[in-house]
Amino acid sequence: MWDASKCDFCGDCLVKCRNVDYDKERAASEIKLLIEGKTADILDSCITCNACVDYCPTGADPANLIVMMQEKTMTGPIAINYKSIVDILVQGLEDDIGDSELLEGAPDKPVLSFDSFHFNQFPEGTLDSKLFKGMTVARGNKYMSLVGAVHMGGESLARKYGQKVIDRLAKLGKDIVYLHNEGYTLAHVKAKELDINVPFKYLHLFEYLRDYLKSNESEITKLNRKVAYQPNCAVRWFHKQDDWLDEIFELIGVKRASREYEGVNALCCSAPVILTDKELAMEIQKNNMEDIIDSGAEALVTICPVCDAVLRRPTTQFNLNKIFITDLCRMALGEIPWPES
Ligand code: SF4
Ligand code: SF4
Structure with a gap:
């Protein structure tokens, strides 16, 4: 999450960004504009790759500042192009509607969360594998990780609806294995930043x-x-x-x-x-x-x-x-x- 107190305007984030060609001065001035709540050229150029989370030497999370401002000012092709999709997602989250599925498994096995993906977006036979045999499976909008919405101009979705999604998973009363790492990110990273309570044990796919x-x-x-x-x-x-x-x-x-x-x-x-x-x-x-x-x-x-x-x-x-x-x-x-x- 963006932390202005950690930013010393070194400019490293946007000097290293592959999608713009800024010197340190220009990079620092772009960050300053965003902090002041103004639009800046980077909002048009940023492809939401998240790399500047790593480029920033102080952990200020400039990528979060940028995606927040893309959504707030509705600036940049990504925020504009995907607005109608974000609106549909928000409506579904508000009204508790949308395409979701829950396949009950054995009582002693954890839940495998497919996030909002369809089963056929994973390789054929995944669910039949001995790796996941007998697990309860949850997929669809009700269980979406929300953090990926930053790539559609929907940075605020995790903040607004993160607790709702976590509560739905908690109701299943089991450990959760996140097949997609953005679900794990909501439970493990964003939950701490956004003060979301996660009352279940969870595992990243790789840990599992x-x-x-x-x-x-x-x-x-x-x-x-x-x-x-x-x-x-x-x-x-x-x-x-x-x-x-x-x-x-x-x-x-x-x-x-x-x-x-x-x-x-x-x-x-x-x-x-x-x-x-x-x-x-x-x-x-x-x-x-x-x-x-x-x-x-x-x-x-x-x-x-x-x-x-x-x-x-x-x-x-x-x-x-x-x-x-x-x-x-x-x-x-x-x-x-x-x-x-
Ligand atoms: S998130 Fe945006 S600004 Fe940061 S490195 Fe990627 S493209 Fe550049
Ligand atoms: S966000 Fe990080 S890398 Fe970017 S100007 Fe601030 S301190 Fe430097």
């Missing part, structure tokens, strides 16, 4: 997968593969998930390829601008694919269904395997084969 694999190590056949990883932008709010991923890779015999666009330098998948600036989206995708090929990776591993969908076309075009993280674990467990090239 790591624990499952550790408990079933005898069933694993090491894959002996080298992969590149496409983090989704929620990793900027919580980096520990990257350590959990490394533990998963170690357990299943996967090596993470060394890339230029890795960690702090990771590229956005391009989803926020796919409708508003197609040329920029194509350029980001091309840079990403070429970097993966240069790294010698045999596949790209994804965690987010949005990144996964957006990267379907470029991975096909560049003849790269793309594997969702749950499928990668299923391969090591012998449930599905490594994809043909």
Whole structure:
């Protein structure tokens, strides 16, 4: 969450931003304008990649300031383009309506939260996998993480409706496993910032997968593969998930390829601008694919269904395997084969 008291106007956030070409003075003046509640050029240029959360040396969270101001001033192609969708989401949250599903599982198993996604946005067979067998499954608007709304000019949704979503999950009376890391971000990061009470135990998908694999190590056949990883932008709010991923890779015999666009330098998948600036989206995708090929990776591993969908076309075009993280674990467990090239 934006913390003005931590900002010393060093300008690092917007000097390092890949989407603008500011010097330190210009960068600092953009931040000053936003703090004063005024519009600024960055609101038009920001693609909501979240990278400046990492670029800021003081932890002031400039990305949050920017997305707050995009929504407040309705400035920038992202906020304008997605306004009608945010309005529909808000109406659904206000009126408790919208498309949602709850599939009851075994009483002793946790809930698997699909956030607002549809089942078919995850790989075929996910729910039948031994990884998740018997779990209660919740999906749809009632259980949406809300934090991803920053990519649509809806920064305030987590603040306004976060407690409502958490309360619905709490009513299920079980531990929650978040299949999408933005749900985990709401419970673990935004809840603390926004004073939201989370009265249940929750796990990130990577924690759950790591624990499952550790408990079933005898069933694993090491894959002996080298992969590149496409983090989704929620990793900027919580980096520990990257350590959990490394533990998963170690357990299943996967090596993470060394890339230029890795960690702090990771590229956005391009989803926020796919409708508003197609040329920029194509350029980001091309840079990403070429970097993966240069790294010698045999596949790209994804965690987010949005990144996964957006990267379907470029991975096909560049003849790269793309594997969702749950499928990668299923391969090591012998449930599905490594994809043909
Ligand atoms: S969120 Fe990304 S695009 Fe927006 S200002 Fe920060 S680094 Fe630049
Ligand atoms: S938000 Fe952080 S990086 Fe940006 S000007 Fe302030 S202190 Fe510097």
